[in-house]
Amino acid sequence: MAVNILFAAHPERWDTYQAPLETALSKAGVAARLSTSLPAEEVDYIVYAPNSEVQDFTPFTRARAVLNLWAGVEDVVGNPTLRIPLARMVDHGLTQGMMEWVTGHVLRHHLGMDAHIHGQDGVWRKTIPPLAQDRPVTVLGLGALGRACAEALRALGFAVTGWSRSPKDIPGINCLAGDAGLRDALRTAEILVLLLPLTAQTENLLNTARLALLPRGAVIVNPGRGPLIDDDALLDALDAGHVGHATLDVFRVEPLPPDHPYWAHPRVTVTPHIASETRPDTAAQVIAENIRRGEAREPFLHLVDRKTGY
Known part of the structure; x- marks a missing residue:
């Protein structure tokens, strides 16, 4: 039947x-x-x-x-x-797509590609990035998508810390959990990737206090959920130069309204919810x-x- x-x-x-x-x-x-x-x-x-x-x-x-x-x-x-x-x-398709998008944008920021892509003005800008092993990356969220991205970044040589609400054990990844673990994970994150689910506990997880824990000039990459970030707090941190750049794929309101400050901000890259499908x-x-x-x-x-x- x-x-x-x-x-x-x-x-x-x-x-x-x-x-x-x-x-x-x-x-x-x-x-x-x-x-x-x-x-x-x-x-x-x-x-x-x-x-x-x-x-x-x-x-x-x-x-x-x-x-x-x-x-x-x-x-x-x-x-x-x-x-x-x-x-x-x-x-598999959703996981693979997310892994490709995340590794692409982490490498973009790690290598400083924007300076060469957008800086075609006759100035010879020769800056040598550190090796991946010397670039601390933190992935918040170690579910199926977060784990896949953390493992891919580790395979590229990055020093990867992962944080989750409950303890995890992933070979090669410095896995942290709990409130104290979150603070430690943020303090080392030169590049921060957000792949947490949206719950009452994770909404506005990146607020003013937690953004202040990041190393100055840190980059945020968010393909997870828009409300994980307090937008006003992020804009303040970007304006102050504490956060060097934010590449954002997800937002509280989608499509992102044309008058939203993210569109015009020089330290923000907006992508239209394409990290994975x-x-x-x-x-x-x-x-x-x-x-x-x-x-x-x-x-x-x-x-x-x-x-x-x-």
Whole structure:
């Protein structure tokens, strides 16, 4: 008997996900009825984007799991009508894309590329950067994305410190945790990468006091979540020269409003939420595997802990 799968996301996503999902489900041996419109009481699984029209999960009385298309779940995890398992998206394509973007921008700042890209004015600017081993980099957040980026930077020779709310042990990475660990992680961060989930505990994590802990001239790279940073505090730190540059891919309001101070600030690089994206082909494989697991009564992958919010 076929399982009924509701695709609940923006309509334009259906065209890019339908074929990959059908292929992945077939390869996983799952007989499925996949649709954007099914009677709620007949739905077994919901493939979900938090910005979809589905916000009340109460009618889905036989659904076994909600399978998020995004890595971030802050817009759905607190929904009081959601009482079934919620799985976040962790897939190879999203991880690889994030790793490429982060390593590219860390290398850009480490090597001082902007001075040569933008300084074509006839002035011979010869500055030699330190080797990566002498450039301390801190990654805040050691989940799937943070760990992958920390390991890639370590493989390039950087001295990498990682911080997470709970203790982690990653070979080659100086792993810290807790409030004292966060202070130590910030004090050494010549380049700081933010890859934390957005929770009540992480919102405005980079405030005035914590920005002051960074070495003078530190660079911030944020492909995680916009509200991790207190925007006013960051702008003050940039204006004072304490923070040398901020490369920001995520923001509290997206698209970033045209009159936002970040656009015109000489020490800020804005990228339009492109650090990584869920790729339909690889994401479909993760979704199909979770549905196969559900049908086989095996544990789901990447389940969200409602207490921590990720």
